[in-house]
Amino acid sequence: MAQRTLNKLSATFVAKTKDPGRHSDGGGLYLAIDGDGRRRWLFMYTRAGKRTELGLGSGRDLKLADARTLAGEMRAAIERGEDPRSVRAKDKPGQTFGEFADAFVAHKKPSWKNAKHAAQWEMTLTKYAAKLRPIRLDQITTADVLGVLRPLWTKTPETAERLRGRIERVLDAAKAVGLRSGENPARWKANLDTSSLGDRTRLNRGNHTALPYEQLPAFMQRLRTQRGTAPLLLEFTILTAVRTGEALGAKWGEIDFGKAVWTVPAERMKVKAAKEGTGQHRVPLSARALELLRSIHDTLPEADRQPDKYVFGRTPTDMLSNMAMGMLLRRMGVTVKDTSSPPKDKFVTVHGFRSTFRDWAAETTPFPHEVCEMALAHTIKNKAEAAYRRGDLFEKRRALMASWAAYCG
Template identity: 45%
Template sequence: MARTINRLSHRKVETIRVSGMYGDGGGLYLQVTNASDGTPRKSWLFRYAVSGRERQMGLGPLADVPLAEARDLASIAREMRRAGKDPIVEREAARAEASLVAAKSMSFDQCATAYIAAHRAGWRNVKHANQWATTVATYCSPIFGKLPVQRVDVGLVMKAIEPIWSSKPETAVRLRGRIERILDWARVRGYRDGENPARWRGHLDHLLPARGKVRRVKHHAALPYVEIPAFVAAVKARDAVAARALEFAVLTAARTGEVLGATWSEIDLGGRLWTVPAERMKAGREHRIPLGDRAIEILRSMIVTKPNVNDHIFTGDRRANLSNMSLLMLLRRMGHNDITTHGFRSTFRTWAAECTNFPREVVEAALAHVAGNKVEAAYQRGDILEKRQSLMAQWESYCSKPVVHRSVTPISAGRAHSASA
């Protein structure tokens, strides 16, 4: 390599004797080296001294860093030297900080996935976890899912939930709560800081109308309890597994999913008891249900009609347990398009309040409702099984009571009879 090189400046090109270096002044040099094939490589260097020791800091290859940019970088480095700092040390510290920030940075979607994975074991079923993932993918991912979770602000949260706040209020409320939980998780894990932009009280409640003012909460449609005996008689007359499952649900006041997922291992025919394990209960607590004569009769009939199919009690023709839709379609075929299977729990609750003297806590325990407050829950440690046995026996007796069909004499016929008399 020639030892005679050119010195770059704004006004002239000066030949100087620096081996492999083109000096531009102020410590900036263009270094030229040869590759193994003889191809020259050109890159910028900033040369300076610290405590009498010379140091060289690379500023990038000539192909990527033009002269003007190289001079700007050299100027920044000189400012550091005047401040008593070592440019190489400062750059390494900045790179380390950037690497740390990148390592700690997670997108909202990544945080959502991590949150769901962390809480999946505590949720009562797989469906609940899938609902979380679906909600995030549908309403959050297209808007801010790929952004760093630290950048999610009130504007982005509103952009996700405001369009469905009026049209889909239940979905919107769940979505807001899920966003809030994910952002809280990210804050605790150190991926974001500051206030939670999805918080409701004292925050979003100033931007959005309360759910109750948007749309009235729709409860599960229920059959009046005075019509229950006739309904149960009509269901009993039907020869179908769905009919037996529906009748069993009415008699036990259990939730639809608890009935359809019931297995023989949960049943104690001798003890006349159905024990639903905690993982299948909404409240996550084991629930014992006393079984009356008709409930036992239904179970025994299922042993005869569906032997050794699988451990589920109510199974369909394809050897799988029934679905919610099978019971809903049964109700429709019976002409009850206006009620749901879950609504029979409300029917039971109304009947118990108006037709019996059982205390409220006994009825609530029969429905597997969690005690209303912490004090009440502390005192109510048992499940009041003995009292509930009497309650459920009375309910079954009421459901099974004979239906009286009164004959009605037409008015015209009655008048003709009086006239002849």
């Protein structure tokens, strides 16, 4: 390739330009800037009649001179009849965490349907993992990972756990392509769990034994094979993440099928919430929750589906026992091992499914803390935050509950 076609960009242009698009440096090297201002280096080439694009790293972390050096080695590899990806693999042991993390997110982003999810990944791996970004991938240690987790671990535990999981995935990917060797320093089991961080935050408190969220889809399949009112009530309770009393007392007048909303009156909410003026609780109903309600509603005589009649009553005017769902779980033999020594089997409780929901939301979704807390109708402990937030984040909660129903299903 003629020398005159190379080195079109200046260091000043690379540092300052914000114009979206692909800016050619010549010889197949491009600085790509997206609509949000994120920048990365690309190498484009044609081999065996096929045009290919390779990501070289973040435009923030990979300097122009280094990008040119890497592109030059790739062009030389092509002239030798080699695959230029072999050059990238050779260079990768010197890659930093920041360069690889940006490339990892860019590679995964097309498969993530939720744009907010991608934004959360980018933010946490840029802001919270800032201390890791300049460190070479093959030099990152458990101490380095602890250094970014400790400031968040007790202050914002959900953010810390998400960050830990994302760092672990990035480092796993780096190992898979030969950038690292040995154990993953961000792994929890037999690694960080023995550190000074302490236990991971879970909502499995007191006697409310919870089913691990990983086991929930299989449990829901079993639950849907059961017959009677209690299984329907339990599934509805899980799908809506409400408290037992709120589900037991549900009446047809509280259900708006057209708007897919269930409005729980203030007097049936938790006493503490009522005292603090939380008021009624609007619950967004997922497609599955509506289907379940329809399956009951449409089989009842008109007199039994009036606004004042119970949805899950023993009779339309008699509430089902508050032990019905607990006894169902015992009959199904739904247990988990506790942490005693030796471990013992403990029956999962109905209230524990709220913990299951909360752990699932915190560890596997991008939904913010306040949305998850409002889905559980938790009161806001911070008075300043409570005064500031007047809405109930309903549409955001609707999206959360739809994701939850899909996971359950």
